[in-house]
Amino acid sequence: MNVVFISPHFPEYYHNFCSRLKNRGVNVLGVGDCPYDMISDETKNSLTEYYYVGSLENYDEVYRACAYFSSQYGKIDWIESENEYWLELEATLRRDFNVTTGPQIQDMRWMKFKSAMKEVYKSAGLKVADYIKLDTLDEALEFTKKNGYPVIVKPDNGVGATHTYKLKDDEELKDFYNHKQDYIDYILEDFVPGDVVTFEGVTDKDKNILFSTSHYMDTSIMDTVNDASDIYFHSEPVEGKPIYEIGEKVVKAFDTRSRFFHFEFIKLSEDKPGLGRKGDLVPLEVNMRAPGAFIPDMMNYAYDVDTYTIWADMMIYNTCFYEIERKYYVGYVGRRLGIDYELSDAEVADKYREYIKIEADIPQVLAQAEGNHIFIFRAKTKAKLNEITKAIIAHKKKKTAPKKAVKKTVKAVTKKVEKVKEPVKEAVKEPVKKTVKAVAKKVEEVKEPVKEPVKKTVKAVAKKVEETKEPVKVFVEVDKEVVKAALEEPVKAVAKKAEEVKEPVKAVVETKKEEVKAAVEEKKEELKEVVKKSPRARKAVKKPRHKAKKR
Numbered sequence: 001m002n003v004v005f006i007s008p009h010f011p012e013y014y015h016n017f018c019s020r021l022k023n024r025g026v027n028v029l030g031v032g033d034c035p036y037d038m039i040s041d042e043t044k045n046s047l048t049e050y051y052y053v054g055s056l057e058n059y060d061e062v063y064r065a066c067a068y069f070s071s072q073y074g075k076i077d078w079i080e081s082e083n084e085y086w087l088e089l090e091a092t093l094r095r096d097f098n099v100t101t102g103p104q105i106q107d108m109r110w111m112k113f114k115s116a117m118k119e120v121y122k123s124a125g126l127k128v129a130d131y132i133k134l135d136t137l138d139e140a141l142e143f144t145k146k147n148g149y150p151v152i153v154k155p156d157n158g159v160g161a162t163h164t165y166k167l168k169d170d171e172e173l174k175d176f177y178n179h180k181q182d183y184i185d186y187i188l189e190d191f192v193p194g195d196v197v198t199f200e201g202v203t204d205k206d207k208n209i210l211f212s213t214s215h216y217m218d219t220s221i222m223d224t225v226n227d228a229s230d231i232y233f234h235s236e237p238v239e240g241k242p243i244y245e246i247g248e249k250v251v252k253a254f255d256t257r258s259r260f261f262h263f264e265f266i267k268l269s270e271d272k273p274g275l276g277r278k279g280d281l282v283p284l285e286v287n288m289r290a291p292g293a294f295i296p297d298m299m300n301y302a303y304d305v306d307t308y309t310i311w312a313d314m315m316i317y318n319t320c321f322y323e324i325e326r327k328y329y330v331g332y333v334g335r336r337l338g339i340d341y342e343l344s345d346a347e348v349a350d351k352y353r354e355y356i357k358i359e360a361d362i363p364q365v366l367a368q369a370e371g372n373h374i375f376i377f378r379a380k381t382k383a384k385l386n387e388i389t390k391a392i393i394a395h396k397k398k399k400t401a402p403k404k405a406v407k408k409t410v411k412a413v414t415k416k417v418e419k420v421k422e423p424v425k426e427a428v429k430e431p432v433k434k435t436v437k438a439v440a441k442k443v444e445e446v447k448e449p450v451k452e453p454v455k456k457t458v459k460a461v462a463k464k465v466e467e468t469k470e471p472v473k474v475f476v477e478v479d480k481e482v483v484k485a486a487l488e489e490p491v492k493a494v495a496k497k498a499e500e501v502k503e504p505v506k507a508v509v510e511t512k513k514e515e516v517k518a519a520v521e522e523k524k525e526e527l528k529e530v531v532k533k534s535p536r537a538r539k540a541v542k543k544p545r546h547k548a549k550k551r
Helices: 010-021 041-046 061-072 084-098 104-113 114-121 137-147 169-181 219-225 242-252 296-305 305-316 346-349 365-370 383-394 403-533 534-544
Strands: 003-007 027-032 047-050 078-080 131-133 152-154 165-167 186-190 194-203 209-217 231-236 260-268 281-287 329-336 356-361 373-379
Touching: 003 010, 003 061, 003 084, 010 027, 010 041, 010 104, 010 305, 027 061, 047 061, 047 152, 047 403, 061 084, 078 084, 084 104, 084 165, 104 114, 114 131, 114 242, 114 281, 114 346, 137 152, 137 186, 169 346, 194 242, 194 281, 194 296, 209 242, 209 296, 231 296, 231 383, 242 260, 242 281, 242 346, 296 305, 296 329, 296 356, 296 373, 346 356, 346 373, 346 383, 373 383
Parallel strands: 003 027, 003 078, 027 047
Antiparallel strands: 131 186, 152 165, 152 186, 194 209, 194 260, 209 231, 231 329, 260 281, 329 373, 356 373
16 A cells, blocks of 8 residues: 655654554555755655655645655555645646545635635534625624624634634624735624534545544633733543534534544533524534644544554554553643643653653644643543643733731731820820920010010111111212203303204305306296207197097
């Protein structure tokens, strides 16, 4: 058997899918965008051969890789990646290399688009949250009038909770609409109150469930992505539970032949008209691939099986050789950078060493949804699991004095003050009275001696002023007469000079006036003579150019 596995090196633990196939004699042919020298030894050892391409986004390169494998090993039987991102790439390669195992390109719509998933759910008789495609703002506002707030907006074709938001009113809806990514097609969905519960497993070629389990999301993935908060969840049994019954319906409704599947539901936290009562499960979305966040390993630890081997046996033998029996509860905690935890990573590892199965740093590209540093642990009881979870996620608190202790201290101090206050008051009161009286007496003693000298000084100053006032007055009067006499002579001289000049000026003006008059008369006579000699001038004088209008 020849199996092409796309991106066997990422996520890091995906080499487990490849190694289980190789251990059973399958040619596992890896195609990846990481140079061979840079992939892990576990990945190298899990592959029969590895073909490096510059980019998995470049279809021609990937096609040539598969063509090379086909020429070297014969017909390709399976093309897989177990990664949501590469589902369309897988399907296109299956078409071009005539691989009939696995979904085809025409199946991608209901596998990738949430709006199409809802139609399949409905066909299976399951109720889904009301929704519309977010085309116009007016339609969106009309939808909220009908369904109310909050609403959920998310990509119709998206992975995880990226670009998924909870909107609380018209203002937030308008703001989102005006700033949304234009290249993403969104759907607007009625908010369903509750927690996410998963159902995942492996089916054979006839859609029979070979192995399945469930996980309860203690935190909302949407909130942890948007708020960069801790993420934690735990495994739950499915045997004889409602989730198995509804999960089986979904498996039959979708094309789940020979697949690892991962379904998500919302367990209602309250009654929701049109959907169900508190505790009912409402379908959310489907994923035709293995769940992420180390969930395959969590399945292993819960049942003491090897999920990767179950998957490989399904592909090779169409069966599962394990006896499926649940033995443990398994928990997952993803911590965030920048949060001050009560216990350090090392302290957690040391304190819960016997329970912890995996501790790892998560690549930044996955950390948004999974956390930066993770712990996976298991316990026989749910109570013990919860204890470990609380210890790992506990944040350090600011130290403050307990309220009761503060109250007691305040009361004690108040009581002590009251006891001390009266004796102090009495002790201080008498000396203060004596001091005040002594000061008042001293003031009176000083006041009288000072009073008499001040009176004498005031009288002396007043007398001195009167003595000085008269001489000053006489001096001002005398000075005024002197100034007046000094100005009288110059004024008389100027007036006399003006009289002397006035007469000659008057005589000159009269003379000039007679001369001007004679000159005017002379010119007047000359002008008359000129007019007499000119016939044209005479005519103009006798006959005006324009006749006067009669009135």
